[in-house]
Amino acid sequence: MVNTGASQLTLLGLVLREIQFRKWSFLLATFAVAAAAALIFGSDALLRVDRWSTERFLHQKQVETERSIQVHEELVATAGAKLQDTVRKQMLTLGFNILILPKDVDVAELHMDGSISATMPYSYAEKLSNSNIVTVNHLLPTITKRVRWPEHELDVVVNGTRGEIPIMHRALKQPMLDAVAPGQMVVGSTIQQKLKLEQGQKVTLLGREFTISKIQPERGSIDDMSLWIDLAAAQEMLGMQNLIHAILALECECSGDRISEIRREIAEILPGTQVIERYSQAVTRAEARTESKRAAEEALAMVKTEGLATLARDRGRRMELLQQQRTLNRTLEPTVILLTCCIVAALAFHNLRQRKSEIGLMRALGLGSNKILGALLGKAVLVGALGGTIGVALGAAIIASRILRMQSSVSWLEIWNAASLTSTAVWIPVMMILLTVVASWLAAFQAIRQDAAVVLQGD
Amino acid sequence: MLLSLEGLNKVYTLTSNKVQALRDVSLELKEGDFVAVQGPSGSGKSTLLLTAGTMLAPDSGRVCMLGEAPYAMHANQRAAFRAKNIGFVFQQFHLVPYLNVFENVQAASLGLPISSRMTNSKVEQLLEQFSLTSRGRHLPSQLSVGERQRCCIARALLNEPKLLLADEPSGSLDQSNTQIVLQELRRFSESGGAVLLVTHDSAAAQSADRILQMQEGVLSC
Numbered sequence A: 001m002v003n004t005g006a007s008q009l010t011l012l013g014l015v016l017r018e019i020q021f022r023k024w025s026f027l028l029a030t031f032a033v034a035a036a037a038a039l040i041f042g043s044d045a046l047l048r049v050d051r052w053s054t055e056r057f058l059h060q061k062q063v064e065t066e067r068s069i070q071v072h073e074e075l076v077a078t079a080g081a082k083l084q085d086t087v088r089k090q091m092l093t094l095g096f097n098i099l100i101l102p103k104d105v106d107v108a109e110l111h112m113d114g115s116i117s118a119t120m121p122y123s124y125a126e127k128l129s130n131s132n133i134v135t136v137n138h139l140l141p142t143i144t145k146r147v148r149w150p151e152h153e154l155d156v157v158v159n160g161t162r163g164e165i166p167i168m169h170r171a172l173k174q175p176m177l178d179a180v181a182p183g184q185m186v187v188g189s190t191i192q193q194k195l196k197l198e199q200g201q202k203v204t205l206l207g208r209e210f211t212i213s214k215i216q217p218e219r220g221s222i223d224d225m226s227l228w229i230d231l232a233a234a235q236e237m238l239g240m241q242n243l244i245h246a247i248l249a250l251e252c253e254c255s256g257d258r259i260s261e262i263r264r265e266i267a268e269i270l271p272g273t274q275v276i277e278r279y280s281q282a283v284t285r286a287e288a289r290t291e292s293k294r295a296a297e298e299a300l301a302m303v304k305t306e307g308l309a310t311l312a313r314d315r316g317r318r319m320e321l322l323q324q325q326r327t328l329n330r331t332l333e334p335t336v337i338l339l340t341c342c343i344v345a346a347l348a349f350h351n352l353r354q355r356k357s358e359i360g361l362m363r364a365l366g367l368g369s370n371k372i373l374g375a376l377l378g379k380a381v382l383v384g385a386l387g388g389t390i391g392v393a394l395g396a397a398i399i400a401s402r403i404l405r406m407q408s409s410v411s412w413l414e415i416w417n418a419a420s421l422t423s424t425a426v427w428i429p430v431m432m433i434l435l436t437v438v439a440s441w442l443a444a445f446q447a448i449r450q451d452a453a454v455v456l457q458g459d
Numbered sequence B: 001m002l003l004s005l006e007g008l009n010k011v012y013t014l015t016s017n018k019v020q021a022l023r024d025v026s027l028e029l030k031e032g033d034f035v036a037v038q039g040p041s042g043s044g045k046s047t048l049l050l051t052a053g054t055m056l057a058p059d060s061g062r063v064c065m066l067g068e069a070p071y072a073m074h075a076n077q078r079a080a081f082r083a084k085n086i087g088f089v090f091q092q093f094h095l096v097p098y099l100n101v102f103e104n105v106q107a108a109s110l111g112l113p114i115s116s117r118m119t120n121s122k123v124e125q126l127l128e129q130f131s132l133t134s135r136g137r138h139l140p141s142q143l144s145v146g147e148r149q150r151c152c153i154a155r156a157l158l159n160e161p162k163l164l165l166a167d168e169p170s171g172s173l174d175q176s177n178t179q180i181v182l183q184e185l186r187r188f189s190e191s192g193g194a195v196l197l198v199t200h201d202s203a204a205a206q207s208a209d210r211i212l213q214m215q216e217g218v219l220s221c
Helices: A011-021 A023-094 A107-113 A123-130 A189-195 A231-237 A258-269 A280-354 A356-364 A369-406 A412-418 A421-449 A452-457 B045-052 B075-085 B101-111 B120-129 B145-157 B175-190
Strands: A098-102 A136-149 A154-161 A184-187 A202-205 A208-215 A226-230 A246-251 A273-277 B003-014 B017-029 B034-038 B060-065 B086-089 B163-167 B194-199 B210-215 B218-220
Touching: A011 A023, A011 A369, A011 B101, A023 A280, A023 A369, A023 A412, A023 A421, A098 A107, A123 A136, A123 A246, A123 A258, A136 A231, A136 A258, A154 A189, A154 A231, A184 A189, A226 A231, A246 A258, A258 A273, A280 A356, A280 A369, A280 A421, A356 A369, A356 A421, A356 A452, A369 A412, A369 A421, A369 B075, A412 A421, A452 B045, B003 B045, B017 B045, B017 B060, B017 B218, B034 B045, B034 B175, B045 B163, B045 B194, B075 B086, B075 B101, B086 B145, B101 B120, B101 B145, B120 B145, B145 B175, B163 B175, B175 B194
Parallel strands: A154 A226, A184 A208, B034 B194, B034 B210, B086 B163, B163 B194
Antiparallel strands: A098 A246, A098 A273, A136 A154, A136 A246, A184 A226, A202 A208, B003 B017, B003 B060, B210 B218
């Protein structure tokens, strides 16, 4: 007995034995398929990786652009807030810069004497307070009169003030100037120097006693020769009950022709008044700063526009490159497939010539067409599967080494997943199996159609 | 009746010429028959053999085997019928070059359904019967001519066919191997099978119980 240890011979066994016997033909076909698979996988993978890389690059670029815009926005916002605060502080430092006076007041009189002869009812201040005025803040009704301080033989400007009255439709603001309490007096710096006054000192004005509550710092204006007392006391001392000379106000920070707007708004509420503006150079500076803010905002808009345009340009360029690559692939892939089909078909026909007698014998042994076809195409399936798999592995290795040289910060696995290369790695061997089956089909079909009788007769 | 051929005609068209390989050939074989058909090359012997072996449909006439008409069957059915009932022995052996002796014999079972395939022990028994046991793992190219032919006969007998068709089985053999082959054919017929031997060798034909002559497609006693 022969101890072959053999199992039953099957069609697959037959195919494997034939491959083993004609290994060079099998290897040649497998190599052709592997080369094609490597090329197709490589070109497809490159395209996918480039697409992914482009998206990644553009995303990074977009993030950078957005971050840059955000930084600029924050800078502009900070600068704007700072500017606004600076302007506000300047305006506050300068004090009230809007004077609302009775219409028939001669402004020259105010400038020359520091006092006003015409009056208006105190109710004007209340009317303004209850109005919806938006162009001014911080209303301060005052009496301003140049008088001789008989007790000290000095001409001074007496200001009667009662403290700011709130504008009712607005949120209550911190007063710029504290009210002067009854019995107290605030004095300008020149007066203080001339009379050598001190805070807390008691003085008499027109027979009435006051305590100096505060000494104003030097302002370089008529204020240095002014003193401030409670409005009611001033009205009484100067015989001006329920009358005032002026309402001081602070203009809001607004754009355009501010003073005209203020005049228009106040004229509607208080028709018998006029509005004059003091310290306009500060306002000019505030306007310049507002202009700077506007310029900064324009620059920001430009940064935004330029950033987005650069991004769009980059995207366009990248997309164009991808399109070119895609076009190349569309030409390359069918060419490679066709070439491989030709090689596999030629090898299949060559194989058929070698196996003519064997196929005739199989007929004689009672193998049907399906089995013979199965044996022939089974080999094609193996060539496709093996070649496809080797090709994909080869393509992946080549692409990996190339990409990792370019993008060392990202792992190959990460790129593989991000570019969805698994699907490509699966469909290419499947496609290669189909390709080899299709390419071998004609030879196999011819094999099953050949006349076994003729072959077996040896003619 | 095991095999009945009635009025077979077969014409080959070779370019402009027509060759009538079978002319109204009729033949009957029953179990145990050993019939030799003798004739010169090109007389139609191989055509007769392949037609009887259900490999080559006649242009006209009727082939009946074991009560069935194989040429009326679907090709795959006919192939299965052939695998089960007919064994072939060729002058050129037609061994599969990449299968060893054991597998070449096994290959005869490929045409049968898996459930009906012969076991490996049957293959081993045949190898022993044909003195090929020591050659089981050898490829055909490593065998002598006589061994190849014995391997071919072993393969033909694996499925225990009813009919054995031998086309010049001793054509390439020396006298000793010729004797072995003819003895095996004789043994097969004696065991109840029918043998149709086609040969141009008169000595080989003498082994048969009945010798028929074939001349230009005509079969005669």
